[in-house]
Structure formats: structure tokens, C-alpha cells
Amino acid sequence: MAGEINERRIAYDILAEMGKSDSYHKSVIKLALNKYDYLEAKQKSFIKYLAGGVIERQITLDYVISQFSKTPIKKMAKPILYILRMGVYQILYMDSVPDSAAVNEAVKLTQKLHFIGLKGFVNAVLRNVSRKKDEIAWPDPGESVESRIKYLSVKYSQPEWIAKLFLDEFGFKKTTEIFAFFLKTRPITVRFSSRFTADELRPILAKMKNANNGHIEMRPSSLLQYAMDLYHTDNIRYLPGFEEGAFMVQDISSMLVTEIAALRKGDTVIDVCAAPGGKSLHAADVLKDTGKVISRDISENKCILIRENVERMGYKNVVVEDYDAEKHDKSLEGKADVLYCDLPCSGLGVIGRKPDIKMNTDMTAVLELQKTQRNILSSVWNYVKPGGTLIYSTCTLTTQENEDNYRWILENLPFFAVDIEDRLPGKMKEIQTAGAGYVRIIPGEYGTDGFFIAKFKRKVL
Incomplete structure (x- = not known):
């Protein structure tokens, strides 16, 4: 059955689906790979690499196509554009695919999609790219x-x-x-649960090393002892330990939210924008079945995702609730020892993991998000007990959503900033703003996603 599958057609279908929806690309790719889960790992890897790569390199691919096509990009039929992007991506970035195969398969796909009259056009463009790929006129950075x-x-x-x-x-x-x-190929970073002892984890780790036909590579994090980077994984759900709740997928920068929060056993933690639940579950892990974590998000679908992770990880001190953070909940006033405000943002710090973000936002959206962030902060700040902690975080890099909001909190809400230098691991302690109460993590500087985290204490009046 697998032999009848055309991987390029599946990749094309993914691109076509993304072209008509706002779905995050990994969700579309994930659904496609789940549908064809019977395929061999090599086939699924090809589909994921090709579809994801076209999304990630779209601007570059269109630049190249424009140099070899007399028909402007904007006037091309969408199916032909998707086919050309796939072909150019294989020619420029997939050394394992011969150029001739990239061209021939693109022509076949054009015919299968009933664009027979455009076979010659696709063939001519891609053959020219193949012949002249070393002569492409790339922009010069210059000085301006x-x-x-x-x-x-x-x-x-x-x-x-x-x-x-x-x-x-x-x-x-x-x-x-x-x-x-x-643009680098990134590992999947996981956080291991403290519910498992070293002796319990040892056989799980041994089985993980043999996953994906023994090709998986595991590297302990140099920053947090309970984190590990996994390379060459196939489907994370099939890794030994996943169903048992031994680990949760989470980037180091996201784990730092709970590190900086410095939770104490018995604390009540409220996470107002929690999906998919990584920070809520990290808090529950640190509390070790004491206290309470109220994990909220705006839609039932997001809450279902949180509940699935809570159930899999086996935490008993997490309550998941469907609630809009912009609407004040009087019943939570003064209840939180620690309030997590990891708010909706432009996501420019995680473009490496979510490349479609860069194509679906702009500065107007950034300013609208800042407004939403301040509306949420205005709604939830008094959930924090006097003397309690507020953690504000985003996975973006814009001043408007980060430093400006940090100052806005200090100027408009009854909080003061807290020195977080002693809560940062390793070389991160060198970040100058840690003493001011916040940290902006630059993507790649420590091998992590880009992130912003600020810590505040509520004044006791």
C-alpha cells in the first residue's frame, strides 16, 4: 500500500490546505502524517521536510522563481506556484534528490492535477533553475x-x-x-517529570535510544538537568515514556518561567493563557501534588489539549477551565500565590519552530496584541495576593510587547520588579537586565527559542 503513495502529492496537498486556511503549518503537516501513519519513517520524513521547507523558504523560493519565469508570481495559478516552489526547494536545498527527479516529478504532478497545458512551462522554469542555480543573482547586502x-x-x-x-x-x-x-534544523526539547525516579527513568531512556531504528540522538541540556534535546525523532507520541507521562515537549526558554517563579510547596498557581499546558504542568511538577494549579484558556478545544496532557502526565493538582482572560473573574481575586501571564503575542521568537508566523502578522497586529495584553493584565492582576508573584512572559522579541509592557505594569499596577539573576541557569546569569527583573532571550544565543520573562511582586499596602 505504501508503495502506491506519492510523497510529493501529499506535500502538495499540505501546501494547498495551508493556502486556504489559517492553520498553523505543523498542525496541517501533523494531520497529514497521522493520516499516512503506515508509511515508512523515511517517507514521512521526506513529506515533512519538503512541505515544511517550502513554507519556511517561501520568500527565497519566490525570488528565484521570479528570475526564471516570465509570468509574475501573482498571476500564476496557485497549484502551479506550489509545484514550482516544491521543485525549486528540492533543487536548491535537498541534496538527496537529483535535479532531474525534482523536475520530472513536478511535471508529472502538473499533469495529474489536470494542468496539462502548463507542463512545458513548469519543465522550462525548473530546468533553467537547475542549469543556472550557481548563477542566481542574489541581493548584495551593501551598506545601505x-x-x-x-x-x-x-x-x-x-x-x-x-x-x-x-x-x-x-x-x-x-x-x-x-x-x-x-533556519537551522532544531531538536525536540523535552522536560522529564520529577514523578519518575532515576531508577524508573533508566529503562525508559534505554528504550528511547533504540527508537527510530536506533537513529535517535539524545543530548542532556547544558542549562537544566531535567531537560534533554532529542534529534532524529519520528513521531514523539510513539517514543517510549510518552504515554506513561515521563516527559513533556517544552523548550528551555518556556521552562524558565517556572524556574524564575520560584514556586513553593502548597502554592496556588493561576495560568490564565495556558494551552497546551507546558507551564501549568511544569508548575504542578514542582509543587509535587501539593497546592493547586488553575490552568485556563479561551476555548474548549485548547482546554481539551491541556486536559490530555494533564491526564497523560498524571498530575492531580491541576484544574483546567475554559475562560476568557480578558473577562475579570471576581472569584479569583487574591487567590494566586503566583500568576502566570504568558500572553498571546506575535511569536517572533519562535519563527524557527513556527515559520508560518512570519507570513501571518505585521506591525499593525503587534500593536493590537499589545492592546490585548494590557487588557488581560488589567483584568487579572488582582488575582495575585498582596506579596504574591506575577510572571509576565511572551515568545516574541518586539519592544512593544515586552519592555513597553514591563514598564506599563510598573507604572499602572501595584507591583514592583524582582531581581531574577539567581534564578537563571548557567551563562544566562550574565544577561544584564536580570537585575532589573526581566530577561529577553535572543533566539539561538543559548540554543533556545526567543523569549521574554519578567517577574513582579504585588505591593503590600
Whole structure:
């Protein structure tokens, strides 16, 4: 049965589905791979790599196509554009695929999709790319802001507004480093549950090493002793230990929220925007079945995802509730020892894991998100007990959503900032703003996603 499957057609279907929906690309890819779960790992890897790579490199691919096509991108039929993007991606970035195969399979797919009259066009464009790929006229970074924006946008496949934003914020050298990190193949980082003793984990880890035909690679985190990076995984759900609740997928930067919170046994933690539940479950793990974690999100679907993780991980001190954080809940006033406000944001710190983000937001959306963030903060701040802790965090890098909101909290709410330097692991202690009560983690600087975390205490009046 698997032999009848055309992996390129599946990748095409993923791109076509994304073209008509707002679904996050990994969800679409995940659904497709679940549907074809009987395929061999090599086939699923090809589909994931091709579909994900086209999404990630879309701006670069369109730049190249434009150099070899007399028909402008905007006037192409969407199916033909998807096929050309797939073909160019294989030619430029998939060394395991011969150029001839990339071209021939693209032509076959064009015919299967009933665009027989455009077979010659697809063939001509891709053959030209193959012949002249070493002669592509890439933008020169030059010295001007405009030329550097164009260079960064095309080379690293970032929208020009993000290239300008990062260039203004970090300078040219650091921006190139961040953008290069976004394009790197990343491991899956997991956090192991403290519910398992070292003796209980040992056989699970031994089985994990033999997963994916023994190709999986496991590297302990240099920052947190309970975290590990996994390379060459197939489906994380099939790894030994997953169903038993031995680990949770979570980036180090996200784990730092609970590290910085410094929870104590018996604490009540309220997480107002919790899905998929990583921070809530980390809090529950640290509390060791004491206290209470109230884990909330705006929709029932998101809460179902949290509940699935709570059940799998086996925590008994977590209550999951469907609730809109922008609506004040009087029953929670003064109940939280620690309040997690990991709020909806533009997500520019995690583009490496969610490349579709860069194509689905802009500065107008950033300003709207800042408004939403402040509405939520205004609604929930007094859930914190006098003397209690507020943790504000995002997975983005914009000043508007981070430092500006940090200052807004200090100026408008009864809180003061708390020094967090002693809560940061390893070299992260060197981050200068830790003493001011917040940390902005630059993507790749410590091998993690980009993140912002600020810690406050509620004043006792």
C-alpha cells in the first residue's frame, strides 16, 4: 500500500490546505502524517521536510522563481506556484534528490492535477533553475539600510518588515545570526517529570535510544538537568515514556518561567493563557501534588489539549477551565500565590519552530496584541495576593510587547520588579537586565527559542 503513495502529492496537498486556511503549518503537516501513519519513517520524513521547507523558504523560493519565469508570481495559478516552489526547494536545498527527479516529478504532478497545458512551462522554469542555480543573482547586502533589508529578506526568507524590525533592534550582524538560527534544523526539547525516579527513568531512556531504528540522538541540556534535546525523532507520541507521562515537549526558554517563579510547596498557581499546558504542568511538577494549579484558556478545544496532557502526565493538582482572560473573574481575586501571564503575542521568537508566523502578522497586529495584553493584565492582576508573584512572559522579541509592557505594569499596577539573576541557569546569569527583573532571550544565543520573562511582586499596602 505504501508503495502506491506519492510523497510529493501529499506535500502538495499540505501546501494547498495551508493556502486556504489559517492553520498553523505543523498542525496541517501533523494531520497529514497521522493520516499516512503506515508509511515508512523515511517517507514521512521526506513529506515533512519538503512541505515544511517550502513554507519556511517561501520568500527565497519566490525570488528565484521570479528570475526564471516570465509570468509574475501573482498571476500564476496557485497549484502551479506550489509545484514550482516544491521543485525549486528540492533543487536548491535537498541534496538527496537529483535535479532531474525534482523536475520530472513536478511535471508529472502538473499533469495529474489536470494542468496539462502548463507542463512545458513548469519543465522550462525548473530546468533553467537547475542549469543556472550557481548563477542566481542574489541581493548584495551593501551598506545601505534598504539593501540590507532586501538581502536579509531574500537570503533568510523573512518579510521585509521583520528584517527592518530586527535590523533596527539588533544590528546587521546579530540579525543575520538570529535569522540563520531560525533556519537551522532544531531538536525536540523535552522536560522529564520529577514523578519518575532515576531508577524508573533508566529503562525508559534505554528504550528511547533504540527508537527510530536506533537513529535517535539524545543530548542532556547544558542549562537544566531535567531537560534533554532529542534529534532524529519520528513521531514523539510513539517514543517510549510518552504515554506513561515521563516527559513533556517544552523548550528551555518556556521552562524558565517556572524556574524564575520560584514556586513553593502548597502554592496556588493561576495560568490564565495556558494551552497546551507546558507551564501549568511544569508548575504542578514542582509543587509535587501539593497546592493547586488553575490552568485556563479561551476555548474548549485548547482546554481539551491541556486536559490530555494533564491526564497523560498524571498530575492531580491541576484544574483546567475554559475562560476568557480578558473577562475579570471576581472569584479569583487574591487567590494566586503566583500568576502566570504568558500572553498571546506575535511569536517572533519562535519563527524557527513556527515559520508560518512570519507570513501571518505585521506591525499593525503587534500593536493590537499589545492592546490585548494590557487588557488581560488589567483584568487579572488582582488575582495575585498582596506579596504574591506575577510572571509576565511572551515568545516574541518586539519592544512593544515586552519592555513597553514591563514598564506599563510598573507604572499602572501595584507591583514592583524582582531581581531574577539567581534564578537563571548557567551563562544566562550574565544577561544584564536580570537585575532589573526581566530577561529577553535572543533566539539561538543559548540554543533556545526567543523569549521574554519578567517577574513582579504585588505591593503590600
